[in-house]
Amino acid sequence: MAGIVKLAWVFLKIGLIFFGGGYVLIPLLHRIMVDQFHWLTLKEFLDGLALSQLTPGPLAMLATFTGYKAGGLAGALVATVFIFLPCTVLMLAISNRYEKFRNIDLIKNTLDGILPAIVGLVAAAAYSLGKTSLFTARDFVLLVAGFLILQFTRVSPMFVILGAGAVGLVFHF
Amino acid sequence: MxxxxxxxxxxxxxxxxxxxxxxxxxxxxxxxxxxxxxxxxxxxxxxxxxxxxxxxxxxxxxxxxxxxxxxxxxxxxxxxxxxxxxxxxxxxxxxxxxxxxxxxxxxxxxxxxxxxxxxxxxxxxxxxxxxxxxxxxxxxxxxxxxxxxxxVKGAGGWSMALIAFAAAAFFKISALTILVLAGLWSLIKAYYLREHA
Known part of the structure; x- marks a missing residue:
């Protein structure tokens, strides 16, 4: 029981200082899980990282893996809930006031003014992912095919993604 | 739309x-x-x-x-x-x-x-x-x-989009920093428009 409370407290603290998305989290979790509390060996940490990249959802699901090692299924649940608690509370607070603040002209103009910057960030994510995963001609063929299908048809992205995964498995390239 | x-x-x-x-x-x-x-x-x-x-x-x-x-x-x-x-x-x-x-x-x-x-x-x-x-x-x-x-409309919009893209893609500046800077810029612009409209 004490272990679970400690787990909750540690992950709550991580959730509170978790600024800037998943890739900031990796060194932070590594320090806490491997060096400080010895909940994971380095190999387990790296394998856990690989697992959370294999699965859908945010990279922060690494918390579930770590929690599982430290305290079984209950540990996984506690780690997941507490790491996401701070950001969810913050988001709820912002979203609840959003409608009201948006009626203030200055805020509305500011928010609308940053829309192009957000577009730039979305495009940058595509670029960064491309840099690490587009190597062969076949990768580019899949990219173009995926883009065309998703841009011009209403086919669910799920089928396109799963289909591409099957292509990857079958052809082993 | x-x-x-x-x-x-x-x-x-x-x-x-x-x-x-x-x-x-x-x-x-x-x-x-x-x-x-x-x-x-x-x-x-x-x-x-x-x-x-x-x-x-x-x-x-x-x-x-x-x-x-x-x-x-x-x-x-x-x-x-x-x-x-x-x-x-x-x-x-x-x-x-x-x-x-x-x-x-x-x-x-x-x-x-x-x-x-x-x-x-x-x-x-x-x-x-x-x-x-x-x-x-x-x-x-x-x-x-x-x-x-x-x-993304006009020269201003395109510049902001391209700068944000380059900052994130090539210079690895965090999204939060980019958005705060873009927010300051558009706040100043909105303020200026309000005062001089």
Whole structure:
């Protein structure tokens, strides 16, 4: 029981200082899980990282893996809930006031003014992912095919993604 | 243009549309959470496609504002889900979306963790991922192209988009920093317009 409370407290603290998305989290979790509390060996940490990249959802699901090692299924649940608690509370607070603040002209103009910057960030994510995963001609063929299908048809992205995964498995390239 | 409420002075814009049930919100985000391979922006592109274009639950402006707020603390894919849920049905809707979104990965990771700590092996799925990644880039590009067409206008807009792109892609500046700087810039501009209009 004490272990679970400690787990909750540690992950709550991580959730509170978790600024800037998943890739900031990796060194932070590594320090806490491997060096400080010895909940994971380095190999387990790296394998856990690989697992959370294999699965859908945010990279922060690494918390579930770590929690599982430290305290079984209950540990996984506690780690997941507490790491996401701070950001969810913050988001709820912002979203609840959003409608009201948006009626203030200055805020509305500011928010609308940053829309192009957000577009730039979305495009940058595509670029960064491309840099690490587009190597062969076949990768580019899949990219173009995926883009065309998703841009011009209403086919669910799920089928396109799963289909591409099957292509990857079958052809082993 | 898609369903938008931006700019209208309704006090409660969400009352203008059909009330989306909590179950509907849960289902949508469960689905997004289960298919959201490829990291934050891939998930957001999926959410945008589903909630903005297919279901027309939220306008593109509002969605992008949610994405911007989501950069503050924690994973922005989860935060954007919370924002959309909250936009549709208040706090309960936000929590429903967040839980629905996390649940599939939670179950999957728990199962894989159990297998891993039992057998100490990571499943050989790397080659499947080699196939999905290009398609996921395609998915993000579709979202980026749609947003560009709708929201990047004029020399000012294009400069901001290109600077933000370069700052994030080539100089690895954090999204939060970029958005705060863009926000300051457009606040000054909005202030100036108000004073001199």
């Amino acid at each position: 898609l369903a938008r409420y931006g700019g209208s002075c309704y006090k409660f814009p969400m009352k203008q549309q059909v009330r989306v049930s909590l179950w509907e919100i849960f289902k949508a985000f469960f689905f997004i959470g289960a298919t959201g391979f490829g990291g934050g922006m891939a998930i957001v592109s999926l959410t945008e496609r589903y909630c903005v274009h297919e279901k027309k639950w939220i306008g593109l402006d509002e969605f992008m504002h949610g994405l911007a707020f989501g950069q503050i603390l924690g994973p922005f894919s989860l935060n954007t889900s919370t924002f959309v849920g909250c936009y549709l049905r208040g706090g309960v809707g936000g929590i429903t979306a967040a839980v629905g979104f996390i649940l599939p990965s939670f179950c999957l990771i728990s199962l894989l963790s159990w297998l891993y700590f039992r057998f100490h092996e990571v499943p050989e799925l790397q080659s499947a991922l080699r196939g999905t990644n290009p398609v996921i880039i395609g998915l993000i590009l579709v979202a980026a192209a749609g947003m560009t067409k709708a929201k």
